[in-house]
Amino acid sequence: MKRPHAAPKATRKVQHKRQKIDDFPKPLPTKPQRKVRLDELGWKPVSMPDRLEDFEGFYGLEEIDDVAIVKDGTTGNLTFETTKTEEEVGQDIEEAWRREEQEAQRLEKITFGDEKEPEEDETREDKTNHEVTKEVPQKESVDESWEGFSDDEAAQDSQEETTPVSEDEESDEDDRIDGETFGPGAFDILANQPEDEEDEVDVSAWAELNLSEEVLDSLAKLRFSKPTEIQASTIPEIMAGRDVIGKASTGSGKTLAFGIPIVEAFLASRSASEEPKDKGPIALIIAPTRELAHQINAHLIALCDKGDFDAPHVASITGGLSVQKQRRQLEKADIVVGTPGRLWEVISTGQGLLEKFQQIQFLVVDEADRLLSEGHYKELGEILKILEKDDEADDTESGAQRQTLVFSATFGKGLQQKLAGKAKGGSDLMSKQQSMEYLLKKLNFREEKPAFIDANPDSQMASRLKEGLVECAGTEKDLYLYSLLMFYTKKRALVFTNSISAVRRLTPFLQNLALPALPLHSNMPQKARLRSIERFKERPGSILVATDVAARGLDIPKVELVIHYHLPRAADTYVHRSGRTARAEASGSSILICAPEEVGGVRRLIAKVHARAGDAPKSKKTAFFIRTLDIDRRIVSRLKPRATISKQLADTVIAKEKKHSNDDVMRQAAEDLGVNYDSEEFEKEAKGKRGRGTGRKKKEKEASEMTKAEMQALRWELKGLLSQRINTGVSARYLTNGGIDVDALMAGDGNMEFLGTIDGLGLEDEE
């Protein structure tokens, strides 16, 4: 017998398939039967195929053995009977708790890197062996209560969250974010350009690249006066027909390094052919996350929209949007950008698409090290196989027919080790030769030796990035996060965590403290993800609390601060997270919050990042020592009472949601089976067995039982604390009302008096 598995810290809504009574097992005849309630049993998780576990909103299933469902012949009521003794059931429960505890710990530890693509919602029924499987769609629960929103927006948001969306409305939503109508929004690179179209710049510095008048004209309108280093070095090679591996620091313009030659090829193919194009796309660009795919799409559209030519159709093929619509887009697409999972689904199930994709001139693998890494490679591998079929059919000795372009800021060592089965050792990031060997094994290049262009061999970090760490007790990370954000009030900040549950917890924690925090993680519905990014981009001083789904490629202007709330687990993650700031010649700071026992490991990790990736002779390698920021702990301790209450409130809301969702699941299950569910009675009966939970469980339980009045009292207390001024101990300057008394305290970029000495983080030399 199976039931939906309760998702941790999430509100779930159950879509049950009604089970046919005939399918139910008959009572087991061997041992005496004992009546039980479903919830006092130790359910075991059912392992699911990889693809299903990542379905958006699908958490999983649990099963139980030795339970028979008995239907009363007269009343029709159902009861449950087991052959297990009370003691055996007790042991099962203990085991279930242990498993849950381990799973919770595992989830806390997981780096939710680039997501696998969640699929569209669907209900699956598996009737083998009288088992019914049920989906548990998750609802994003805590992300829309930001006090910083205006009432109108908040009302609109809550309506969007609660109003069921019809299919038509859904596709309207798609319109807003699909490739062609993307327009100004989350990733519009023109957002920061001056309104005055006439205000073009001199683009003579691009002359050496032999670009068309059309593209030069666009660049002038975009006000890109000269190519970045990676653009200057890769564009000529790509336009000469070479396969290229491009490596350059974060925010250095890699998108247009491949985007410009593709648009040039499109323009050339247009002028060469008088017939309307019916051959299919010229380029396929693959990116690891939806946001990044949409962003590449937006960059290409921005480049073309400014030009005086018929722009290519750029299709965005990512999860979370309608497959049918994407298929229609593909029919006329000149350039396709997408994430591997959805691309594979759309290409492999569409008619005639395989042949079209086999004709592409360019295959771009952006953030290649990520896409080729274990756990992400499966669907990309399938796509590559399809393309390679055509290569095999071609009887020439040469490799692929298309050009392959590979870009990233890092090539992580772990990939190569996995590939070669080698042991650890050396830096986390691969040298040029190692990267080349690795990529040649994974990708079918046209050339035997592609051009490997490393625009920043000395450093993968942006030149104007400042790095530092803050040391505090592991249990005080929330408090120090708050303190740091108070220091950097008015700066757009991105806070990285290693787990979705941490995003869910920290967002309301900061919102309660009147900070404009927004969540981003891969379990959020696509609409909510884009909305978070849009708001983050629109509002100066907003804070995006995210998993590593935001670590790669996101190009959000004016992110001035990256905070690593959880430490990155690998050198490349540190590089990419930190690379969300200090982009395109801007300045920015990257700060790690470390427990004392983490400091040694962090220093080693960062020293690796700054070492010259194995290419430089030892004598030339200089040790990098990340500075510790000296925070005035007296002031931090004055912030503690508010942080404590805020945390209590956030934990309570989450615990209550979890309890409600558990109740929902049980009530629905009972309803489907025709029995009554009374949570209080259930609690009473289960007492003694479930009471043997761990400290965390007990705390959760206590939190979930806090009354409305108690919560209200805490809110008032917090409000009172936020309205009080915090004496910084330095002259007459104060913190007030959850933010900073800007006039009194903001000197330069940060509130130096508030935190103490933190020179050297770009605070003194920015303007």
Ligand SMILES: Nc1ncnc2c1ncn2[C@@H]1O[C@H](COP(=O)(O)OP(=O)(O)OP(=O)(O)O)[C@@H](O)[C@H]1O
């Ligand atoms: N030639 C140029 N001059 C000025 N700005 C540019 C130029 N080319 C690109 N940019 C801008 O630089 C920013 C960063 O570019 P892009 O997102 O392509 O960086 P990236 O190297 O791909 O970064 P990451 O490694 O983080 O993905 C973008 O906002 C882009 O519009």
